[in-house]
Amino acid sequence: xxxxxxxxxxxxxxxxxxxxxxxxxxxxxxxxxxxxxxxxxxxxxxxxxxxxxxxxxxxxxxxxxxxxxxxxxxxxxxxxxxxxxxxxxxxxxxxxx
Amino acid sequence: xxxxxxxxxxxxxxxxxxxxxxxxxxxxxxxxxxxxxxxxxxxxxxxxxxxxxxxxxxxxxxxxxxxxxxxxxxxxxxxxxxxxxxxxxxxxxxxxxxxxxxxxxxxxxxxxxxxxxxxxxxxxxxxxxxxxxxxxxxxxxxxxxxxxxxxxxxxxxxxxxxxxxxxxxxxxxxxxxxxxxxxxxxxxxxxxxxxxxxxxxxxxxxxxxxxxxxxxxxxxxxxxxxxxxxxxxxxxxxxxxxxxxxxxxxxxxxxxxxxxxxxxxxxxxxxxxxxxxxxxxxxxxxxxxxxxxxxxxxxxxxxxxxxxxxxxxxxxxxxxxxxxxxxxxxxxxxxxxxxxxxxxxxxxxxxxxxxxxxxxxxxxxxxxxxxxxxxxxxxxxxxxxxxxxxxxxxxxxxxxxxxxxxxxxxxxxxxxx
Ligand SMILES: Cc1cc2nc3c(=O)[nH]c(=O)nc-3n(C[C@H](O)[C@H](O)[C@H](O)COP(=O)(O)OP(=O)(O)OC[C@H]3O[C@@H](n4cnc5c(N)ncnc54)[C@H](O)[C@@H]3O)c2cc1C
Ligand SMILES: [Zn+2]
Numbered sequence: 001x002x003x004x005x006x007x008x009x010x011x012x013x014x015x016x017x018x019x020x021x022x023x024x025x026x027x028x029x030x031x032x033x034x035x036x037x038x039x040x041x042x043x044x045x046x047x048x049x050x051x052x053x054x055x056x057x058x059x060x061x062x063x064x065x066x067x068x069x070x071x072x073x074x075x076x077x078x079x080x081x082x083x084x085x086x087x088x089x090x091x092x093x094x095x096x097x
Numbered sequence: 098x099x100x101x102x103x104x105x106x107x108x109x110x111x112x113x114x115x116x117x118x119x120x121x122x123x124x125x126x127x128x129x130x131x132x133x134x135x136x137x138x139x140x141x142x143x144x145x146x147x148x149x150x151x152x153x154x155x156x157x158x159x160x161x162x163x164x165x166x167x168x169x170x171x172x173x174x175x176x177x178x179x180x181x182x183x184x185x186x187x188x189x190x191x192x193x194x195x196x197x198x199x200x201x202x203x204x205x206x207x208x209x210x211x212x213x214x215x216x217x218x219x220x221x222x223x224x225x226x227x228x229x230x231x232x233x234x235x236x237x238x239x240x241x242x243x244x245x246x247x248x249x250x251x252x253x254x255x256x257x258x259x260x261x262x263x264x265x266x267x268x269x270x271x272x273x274x275x276x277x278x279x280x281x282x283x284x285x286x287x288x289x290x291x292x293x294x295x296x297x298x299x300x301x302x303x304x305x306x307x308x309x310x311x312x313x314x315x316x317x318x319x320x321x322x323x324x325x326x327x328x329x330x331x332x333x334x335x336x337x338x339x340x341x342x343x344x345x346x347x348x349x350x351x352x353x354x355x356x357x358x359x360x361x362x363x364x365x366x367x368x369x370x371x372x373x374x375x376x377x378x379x380x381x382x383x384x385x386x387x388x389x390x391x392x393x394x395x396x397x398x399x400x401x402x403x404x405x406x407x408x409x410x411x412x413x414x415x416x417x418x419x420x421x422x423x424x425x426x427x428x429x430x431x432x433x434x435x436x437x438x439x440x441x442x443x444x445x446x447x448x449x450x451x452x453x454x455x456x457x458x459x460x461x462x463x464x465x466x467x468x469x470x471x472x473x474x475x476x477x478x479x480x481x482x483x484x485x486x487x488x489x490x491x492x493x494x495x496x497x498x499x500x501x502x503x504x505x506x507x508x509x510x511x512x513x514x
Pocket of ligand 2: 006007008009010059062063064065
């Protein structure tokens with residue numbers, strides 16, 4: 001089980017959390033202007049990297065807040081957690097070969 | 098290929114079983130092939146086999162970064178069934194089930210396909226409605242599936258506790274009698290042996306690290322840990338690693354890779370006659386011919402390539418198993434493990450062309466693709482040989498996420514396997 005550092009409450013066990021998938025996916029600013037391919041990209045296509053992954057978590061059985069995390073999907077280790085609307089401190093470019 | 102038969106068995110028995118030999122070669126990669134398959138799981142090996150047997154294309158290599166069948170093929174709980182809701186899925190999985198029914202004979206290799214029946218338990222009114230809808234939809238497609246009362250479920254599977262005061266009361270079930278299990282390793286080995294005998298090169302410990310493309314953007318071959326290999330066509334069949342391989346050709350996929358875990362108990366005498374699944378409580382169970390109870394769980398909630406998962410997931414599954422089958426509360430578990438499953442947004446696979454010429458993909462089988470192995474290989478071989486989909490895989494395009502023609506088995510069933 002993962003140990004997750006909620007930015008509001010501190011370290012808590014994974015069972016208190018709900019994972020919300022890839023973070024920083026922005027909805028198209030002008031929905032009427034984008035074509036189906038861009039909608040498909042927005043709704044369905046995911047980075048799914050082996051390596052660092054920015055993702056959303058919610059402290060469901062705690063403070064109830066959404067926040068973001070940077071986790072290595074190869075080791076399952078969290079690199080950092082940060083509040084919604086913020087960017088990670090760690091560079092996101094690192095992907096394992 | 099030396100055929101297995103009673104005569105060969107008797108001869109080897111007399112000779113002390115010294116003469117069996119290797120079942121497939123270990124060739125060095127050639128500089129070029131007509132078709133290169135990336136991924137030596139059941140689906141990749143079956144694709145190579147049908148390319149050779151159905152289409153006469155034998156200048157084929159299967160490249161596997163580890164050992165064949167070492168991915169999800171060798172990690173799954175081997176449930177085989179075809180009672181999917183939508184026509185597209187029903188045709189695809191039924192195509193596979195029909196091939197399973199003759200597979201040991203076709204391959205001259207015992208894949209231990211056992212049609213012991215798969216029983217899906219209903220625990221509440223929603224399950225009853227959903228399963229009955231499946232039963233009727235399946236019958237319209239000529240696929241066997243029948244509704245059983247709780248008492249009939251108990252008669253079919255005596256270890257089941259159907260008393261009304263349990264935490265997950267059984268109110269009925271849907272039974273596909275032609276469904277069952279097979280020996281996972283034997284499926285990979287049988288296809289490998291058959292493909293090798295027809296000239297296919299199976300190259301293990303050979304990881305694909307890049308996709309080379311020409312000025313027009315078309316794929317021309319793959320970079321590997323054993324050098325560059327030119328390819329007329331490339332078929333990516335890399336399950337949980339598909340996003341990574343496709344990224345080598347700059348194709349972004351509608352996939353996420355999740356851990357999925359399973360576990361087996363110590364072996365015991367035959368106690369469990371069929372396969373039982375309970376989607377509501379995320380558990381499924383059967384007994385292998387070795388005697389182990391084979392138990393599968395649901396996926397973990399986060400994406401991962403670690404081939405591990407949380408202990409709380411398997412614990413939750415065992416809670417449910419013990420509640421439904423009280424006689425197993427004192428069984429000891431021997432091993433648990435995880436695989437990485439590639440999940441699409443509509444929980445249906447993607448089999449076909451990609452935006453890159455000469456590059457084809459067969460992926461997105463998620464938590465339930467073992468059952469499809471023969472059918473998947475058969476239709477993907479057709480696609481690679483002709484450049485066009487077989488009618489059965491025509492709906493399973495990558496483009497459906499743009500057009501919106503999803504095959505939404507996820508919403509239909511909430512079924513894992
Ligand atoms: C615990 C568990 C239980 C399951 N239970 C069931 C079940 O009961 N019924 C069912 O129908 N399905 C089940 N599944 C799903 C099923 O196992 C898969 O859908 C199916 O086996 C996929 O087969 P495959 O050949 O596509 O993938 P795999 O067997 O995973 O083969 C893909 C291969 O590609 C190789 N590869 C990846 N990247 C590269 C690269 N860059 N270069 C070279 N090779 C590469 C991998 O090493 C791997 O061997 C289960 C899965 C798991 C993990
Ligand atoms: Zn919190």
